[in-house]
Amino acid sequence: MGEIGRVLVTGGAGYVGAVLVPRLLARGYEVRVLDLYLFGEHVLREHPHLRQIMGDLRNQEVLRDSVAGCDAVIHLACISNDPSFELNPALSRSINYEAFGPLVRISKESGVRRFVYASTSSVYGISDAKDVTEEHPLVPITDYNKYKALCEPVLLAEQSPGFTTVVIRPATVCGYSPRQRLDLTVNILTNHAVNLGKITVFGGGQMRPNIHIEDMVDLYESLLEMPEAKIAGKIFNAGWQNQTVAEIAETVKGVVQKEVPGRERLEVVQTPSDDRRSYHISSEKIRRELGFAPRRTIRDAAGDLVKAFREGRIPDSMNDVRYYNIKTLQKVGLR
Numbered sequence: 231m232g233e234i235g236r237v238l239v240t241g242g243a244g245y246v247g248a249v250l251v252p253r254l255l256a257r258g259y260e261v262r263v264l265d266l267y268l269f270g271e272h273v274l275r276e277h278p279h280l281r282q283i284m285g286d287l288r289n290q291e292v293l294r295d296s297v298a299g300c301d302a303v304i305h306l307a308c309i310s311n312d313p314s315f316e317l318n319p320a321l322s323r324s325i326n327y328e329a330f331g332p333l334v335r336i337s338k339e340s341g342v343r344r345f346v347y348a349s350t351s352s353v354y355g356i357s358d359a360k361d362v363t364e365e366h367p368l369v370p371i372t373d374y375n376k377y378k379a380l381c382e383p384v385l386l387a388e389q390s391p392g393f394t395t396v397v398i399r400p401a402t403v404c405g406y407s408p409r410q411r412l413d414l415t416v417n418i419l420t421n422h423a424v425n426l427g428k429i430t431v432f433g434g435g436q437m438r439p440n441i442h443i444e445d446m447v448d449l450y451e452s453l454l455e456m457p458e459a460k461i462a463g464k465i466f467n468a469g470w471q472n473q474t475v476a477e478i479a480e481t482v483k484g485v486v487q488k489e490v491p492g493r494e495r496l497e498v499v500q501t502p503s504d505d506r507r508s509y510h511i512s513s514e515k516i517r518r519e520l521g522f523a524p525r526r527t528i529r530d531a532a533g534d535l536v537k538a539f540r541e542g543r544i545p546d547s548m549n550d551v552r553y554y555n556i557k558t559l560q561k562v563g564l565r
Contacts, residue, residue, distance in 0.1 A: 241307030
């Protein structure tokens with residue numbers, strides 16, 4: 231593990247965190263999780279090296295307690311996914327942007343040596359470029375990706391000897407997690423294919439980069455061990471397959487037809503959409519500089535979800551609001 235022993239994962243009970251935290255514990259790290267636990271208080275199993283803190287990122291006393299004694303921070307916590315901002319723009323601004331500067335400052339003051347920030351590849355907005363690299367202009371078209379983009383320079387400005395900062399711009403994550411999300415492209419399509427017997431594609435021509443959740447966790451884990459010089463003050467795209475929504479639907483269709491009895495005649499229906507986000511990201515830099523190359527595919531993600539449905543690990547998937555960020559936030563009335 232090198233010099234990193236204790237890690238704070240903000241949003242550690244979320245979709246990616248619920249896979250990352252057990253992985254870090256298994257590797258021998260001490261882990262703290264700071265989370266509101268809006269999607270369930272029992273997502274993470276108790277562990278002697280895990281401390282779970284139910285608290286708000288916007289409370290600086292909570293931040294100081296959470297960060298104290300930690301060597302690294304992996305910042306996943308946010309109000310996630312673009313339409314979430316239809317709920318309350320002030321809430322989203324306060325959590326995704328205004329709380330970020332204090333978190334970075336308190337982390338640095340507390341002796342944290344490494345800070346990994348999960349931004350998003352949607353900061354690019356709409357682009358016709360064949361491959362969108364990290365140098366591509368940021369043209370955020372929603373509040374979510376605007377605030378994600380605004381946080382990046384806040385963190386990188388604090389880069390210094392002893393405080394290593396790195397920004398990751400992940401593609402859309404897909405696959406199974408103990409804190410399942412069913413409001414992400416691959417996951418939505420698989421849920422509908424398995425449980426409705428029909429896939430509805432909104433638009434279809436939009437290009438969407440995706441990355442399997444296990445590959446995303448591989449990356450975060452590796453960033454705790456990377457030599458400082460390789461990552462300090464840098465930005466990396468992290469994606470794998472760039473496909474149109476229609477192509478993703480065909481991939482999911484093939485998996486479900488093969489794996490789910492009674493779904494051999496699965497139908498794909500295309501309808502218009504006002505979701506204009508479309509971009510084809512390049513992940514060449516992270517492969518070249520860090521040697522990171524994803525090993526799992528959209529097909530693998532769909533297969534993992536099918537297996538989870540079959541084993542009853544995603545019950546009541548069409549109705550339970552915990553799988554859907556917007557519905558859950560509406561239900562709890564977070565302010």
